[in-house]
Amino acid sequence: MPKQKKNNCQLSVVNCRSGQSLVEIMIGLGLGAVLIGAASLGITFMLRSSASSQNYQKGGQLAGGLFDKVSSWSSGNWQNIYGLIKGTSTQYFLNASGTALFSVQGQEGMLDNDVTSGLVGEWKFDEATSTTAYDSTGDNKTGTLTNGPVRTTSGCQIGYCLLFDGTSTYVNAPATSSYSNDVTASVWFKGGGQTASDWNYWMNSTINWLEFGTFSNGAIFKDNNASGTPSVSAGTTFVDNNWHHAVGIIRSNVMEIWIDGQLLGSRSDYPTGQSHSNVGIRIGGNGVARGWAGYIDDARIYNSALSAAEVGNLYRSTAFIRYFTVENVCRTNNSSSSISGVAPCGGGSINDPSTQKISVYTSWLPNNTGSPQLKLSNYITRWQNQVFNQSDWTGGAGQDGPFTSPGRGYSTGTNIDGQSNPGSIQILDLTP
CATH class of the missing domain: 2.60.120.200 (Jelly Rolls)
Structure with a gap:
């Protein structure tokens, strides 16, 4: 994904959970606008010998149109997309109420x-x-x-x-x-x-x-x-x-x-x-x-x-159906913070709550009751960031009293000093 200049950032706690102790902190750097790598959209065609190129062209237009809507919708409020049920078995389309969009579970029928x-x-x-x-x-x-x-x-x-x-x-x-x-x-x-x-x-x-x-x-x-x-x-x-x-x-x-x-x-x-x-x-x-x-x-x-x-x-008119799915995204737990797949995350990877994988599917008669004939997938990112877990706090002793400014207590292996590139924090596994 393209990099964004990391300026005007702030440090904030975005989520807390109850648990045994302060074990891990998830750092997200470079708070900015929603970035959508439109140039990297990948379209996977599952060819059917009987399908015409016209149907594939229309199916691609419908898929691209839905992806654009989902991207815009998530840009308006990240929770729109993040709050949906994750996984390819739960399918959604978007409907309008006036000028506002909202998600509906199901598969939307369309006409050519x-x-x-x-x-x-x-x-x-x-x-x-x-x-x-x-x-x-x-x-x-x-x-x-x-x-x-x-x-x-x-x-x-x-x-x-x-x-x-x-x-x-x-x-x-x-x-x-x-x-x-x-x-x-x-x-x-x-x-x-x-x-x-x-x-x-x-x-x-x-x-x-x-x-x-x-x-x-x-x-x-x-x-x-x-x-x-x-x-x-x-x-x-x-x-x-x-x-x-x-x-x-x-x-x-x-x-x-x-x-x-x-x-x-x-x-x-x-x-x-x-x-x-x-x-x-x-x-x-x-x-x-x-x-x-x-x-x-x-x-x-x-x-x-x-x-x-x-x-x-x-x-x-040819009848089409289209829908989208949402999946949680995993990143490598190191300074590169590269996308490594979708949840459940394997060893060496962690869930990135600021990135979601969106897949849009379309199909058409006579096969629109079977497997999708066209699939378009890409990642939508709330922030252009680096995300990882940390339990090593040897880089500093922390501070007493109110937390009024970003500290420097990060592991030297993270390449983060906490002041020149502050970000957001997710604190996991806390108990009262």
Whole structure:
């Protein structure tokens, strides 16, 4: 890693632990800005003979973009990254709340040619834990998993997905949005079984405006508040235990329903000038008895009418997943303080709390449920430093009374005098 000039440093105790005695002190020299060795980023390609160069290029862009976000996020607050669970078995992605980023356990689904213009709500269901379904647009329409829809990590369409029971399970997103006349609803669904002469909702609204799902006469998109409660039908329910993509659109006086990139139903007598205020969205059911019995993935709502090309992009785009892991880093316990690997540290090495190894993984269909196809790894360092343990204090007798200035009591083998290059201290194994 590049060296940084070690000026304007200060000595401080950064951590204390209880133990038997003052045995070791960890010294970190050269307090400065977060350093990221961008030039040394290493990309490891795990080639698949069937993968195209275009997918590798896009996968590399997505991996690099996530690494840049993680780097910036850690620069704002080191505890953002240091406080995460360490190890390659715990995976994270970043989500936004307004302009702030936060970490989520799981694997984020992405589209190659995504459509984000006009997108005001997107629930990917890519979280690995909790009853929260985050809105990936950053608009804070956070959904709540209600009555136990099951998180599913394999066999989904884009990243992870949810399995609903068809009766009481659903996701409830808050009533924080208002919609104009033009609107688009989009969802991936997979299931089998149709309630006779009743709705099985993929999506519906809390004010009984939007109804989107299957009925006995087919897949239906309906505005239940407009005059005449207009609706359009796809003619069949597509309840066949395969993944399908459904899009419902209102564009001026036209209503449309698209299934798998094909326009299957439309009408041109929709009463224009509609508006809907304080609308909440429910996904997978309404909590009564009109739920979807099957899987749902990547539910979206747009405050605009998508074009035919945009509908095609949502359906045909290659699906990617990406995530990152964090590992503790070991350095040699000598004056060189070189990186020697990741925890657990072997003999002659110690853990460096100011350096973390970040690995970003991406993969794509048809293999995105298997091993990652691209991996990017690098070290993020809070300080450009030297870190080691010391128990030899023969370099000086120390001092009595308050500690008002850095001392010189370091072993001569450390090349530290404590005054020209003061740093920070971590005191280990103390008892009261």
